Amino acid sequence: MTPRTIISRALLAAGLATAIPLVSEMRAGPAERVLTDRWNVVPIEPRGQVELGVSFRPRQAEALSLGVRQTLTTLLSYPFEVIRLSAYWDRMEPAAGVFDTTELDWQLDEAERSGKQIILCLGAVKSFGYPEYFVPRHHVSDTLPEGRLVDENSHPALLEAVTTHLTRLVQRYRDRPGIRAWQVEHEAADPLGMEHSWRLATSFIRHEVQAVRAADPTRPILMNGFLPTSTAVLAQQWWRTRDQGDSLAVAAELADIVGIDFYPRHAVTSLGRWSLYLDGAKGLLPALRRRRLLACRHELVVTEGQAEPWESITVPPSPDGRASSSCPPDRIIDNYNECLRWTRGDTRLGAYLFWGAEYWVMRDRHGDSRYLDAFARILDQT
Numbered sequence: 001m002t003p004r005t006i007i008s009r010a011l012l013a014a015g016l017a018t019a020i021p022l023v024s025e026m027r028a029g030p031a032e033r034v035l036t037d038r039w040n041v042v043p044i045e046p047r048g049q050v051e052l053g054v055s056f057r058p059r060q061a062e063a064l065s066l067g068v069r070q071t072l073t074t075l076l077s078y079p080f081e082v083i084r085l086s087a088y089w090d091r092m093e094p095a096a097g098v099f100d101t102t103e104l105d106w107q108l109d110e111a112e113r114s115g116k117q118i119i120l121c122l123g124a125v126k127s128f129g130y131p132e133y134f135v136p137r138h139h140v141s142d143t144l145p146e147g148r149l150v151d152e153n154s155h156p157a158l159l160e161a162v163t164t165h166l167t168r169l170v171q172r173y174r175d176r177p178g179i180r181a182w183q184v185e186h187e188a189a190d191p192l193g194m195e196h197s198w199r200l201a202t203s204f205i206r207h208e209v210q211a212v213r214a215a216d217p218t219r220p221i222l223m224n225g226f227l228p229t230s231t232a233v234l235a236q237q238w239w240r241t242r243d244q245g246d247s248l249a250v251a252a253e254l255a256d257i258v259g260i261d262f263y264p265r266h267a268v269t270s271l272g273r274w275s276l277y278l279d280g281a282k283g284l285l286p287a288l289r290r291r292r293l294l295a296c297r298h299e300l301v302v303t304e305g306q307a308e309p310w311e312s313i314t315v316p317p318s319p320d321g322r323a324s325s326s327c328p329p330d331r332i333i334d335n336y337n338e339c340l341r342w343t344r345g346d347t348r349l350g351a352y353l354f355w356g357a358e359y360w361v362m363r364d365r366h367g368d369s370r371y372l373d374a375f376a377r378i379l380d381q382t
Contacts, residue, residue, distance in 0.1 A: 025230045025280025027265075030273055031311060032322040039329040039374040044381045045340035050349050052379065053082030053116070054357040055304065057129035058103065063315050064362040071361050072107060076114040079379055082351050083111050084183070084303065086121040087169055090134045101172065112178035119222060119303075119353075121183035122169050122212065124162045125150075125200060128186045128304070130314055133196070144198040149244070151201035159204060163211040170215035181257060183222045183303075184208050189250040190226055191240055202244050202253070209254050223251035224259030224303040227290060230280030234289060252296050257350065259303030260293070262339060265326050266310035275312060277326060294347045301351045302339050307332040307375070308356025316359055318366065327356070329370035336378060 054075060061071045076083070085107050092101055111118050126132050139161045144150055152159045166184075173179060188205045191197045209221055225247030228234035237246055244250070251258045267275040280286055294300070309316040309324030317324055327335075336352060343349045360371035 025232070025278055025283050027277040027279045028274065029277070029325060031267070031270055031275040031317075031325055032273070032319045033325050033328060035321065035323050035328065035368070035370065036330070037370075039333060039370055040377065042330055042333050043337075044333060044378055045337040047340060047352070048343065050340065050343065051081040051117075051351040053080045053084065053351060053353045055084040055128060055353055055355055056107065057086075057358060058107075059088075059129050060358045061361075064358055066358060066362055066365070069106070069110075071358055072110055074361050075357050076110060076116065078376065081117055082119060082180075082353060083116045084119040084121060084128070084353055085111065086127045086129065086186075087123055088127060088134045089124050089165060090136045093136045093138075093165070095136075096138045099168070108173070108176060108178065112176065116178065117180045118176075118178045119181045119183055119301075120173065120179050121186060122166055123185065124165050124208070125158075126186040126188065126192075131195070132186060132192050144196070146197045148198055149201040149204075150198055151204045152207060155204075159207055163207055166208055166211045167215045170212055174216040174219075179219065181220045181222045182212050182216065183224065183259070184212055184255070186224065187226055187247045187261065188223060189241060189244060189247045190237070197240070199241070202250050205250060206254060220256035220299075221254075222257040222259050222301065222303070223247070223255035224261055224301075225249075225251055226261045226263075227286075227293065229262065229264045229283075229286050230278040231283055231285045232278060232280075234285055248293060252298060256298065257301055258293070258296060258298045259301045260339075261304040261355075262302055262335065263304070263306040263310055264335060264338065265306070265331070267312040267326055270312040275325065290342075294342055299348050299350045301353070302349065303353055304355035305339055305352055306335050306356070307354040307371070308359035316356070318359075318363060320366070321368075323370075329374045332371065332374045333378060 056072055058068045061068045087104050091103055093099060121127050123134060125135055127134050139158060185205060188200050191199050212221060228237050265277055265279040267277050269276050306327055309327045311317055311324055311326055339352055354375060363371050
């Protein structure tokens with residue numbers, strides 16, 4: 001056998017080894033399904049010491065035509081322990097010289113009044129909720145350069161503005177007893193899907209973390225990252241972040257608590273009433289990546305456990321009398337159960353935060369309480 005033949009066969013084997021899991025993790029089917037009551041009978045994993053909670057996105061409430069205050073009030077009436085809120089920089093500083101914290105202040109007041117513990121995402125460049133980029137326009141003269149790392153050398157003025165803003169925020173809110181942790185950035189070192197390819201450099205993020213620690217050395221810092229749940233996404237994320245590692249790697253280096261964003265089923269494209277989904281959480285390579293993460297020495301928190309549809313459009317659809325296939329109500333429990341099983345053994349999971357609470361409220365307003373009921377059932381039975 002010639003060396004050329006050996007190489008050709010090796011490449012063929014590698015290609016097949018990659019193609020097989022890719023194909024096995026794809027699911028094609030109707031984008032909608034009939035609503036069932038499976039959410040009311042599926043078993044629920046005991047949570048032990050794991051605290052439960054939600055993230056709240058005022059922009060998402062607005063996109064779903066909900067009243068922001070009413071939505072938060074509805075959610076806070078449920079007996080969970082932790083809520084994640086965010087300081088959206090562009091709303092606090094809509095113009096140079098303006099610093100308006102009204103929106104965040106009342107959210108913090110309501111959360112503390114209801115007895116919740118708060119994880120406060122400080123940003124500053126990125127925060128949770130689409131479009132995930134919230135820098136005021138007067139701090140960036142142009143769009144951030146695609147395909148490049150944003151660091152202290154390429155954007156020194158932005159870094160100075162960011163660290164000044166972070167310090168100001170922490171000094172304002174550090175005396176609030178309800179805040180249990182600061183979150184710095186959101187999926188800090190990852191690009192935003194296929195929409196932006198710029199990324200924050202680890203050195204830039206390190207300056208942010210140092211500023212927060214200097215302003216409040218008493219509270220832990222949380223940083224989160226997207227956990228790939230399919231071979232295709234894992235490969236893409238590795239390739240796009242291969243120079244410095246992805247957000248989970250940076251979180252393990254810089255933070256006290258590592259947050260995991262877990263979305264086991266999402267659409268990649270659609271045609272008419274049909275969609276193609278990636279659903280590979282049990283695949284070999286995603287499982288190996290997850291095991292390495294769960295073996296880290298940090299406290300782990302599921303910062304985003306998928307509990308709303310992720311279809312091929314930005315705002316999740318709400319078909320009348322039906323459910324989106326990426327996350328019907330029973331999937332809220334399935335995804336929760338999957339993550340709670342991680343705690344078997346030595347893994348320390350401090351909290352599980354459900355992602356999509358605004359969607360539940362919207363569904364309830366339109367006559368379908370199943371999503372909220374599934375959430376309430378988890379709280380009741382754990």
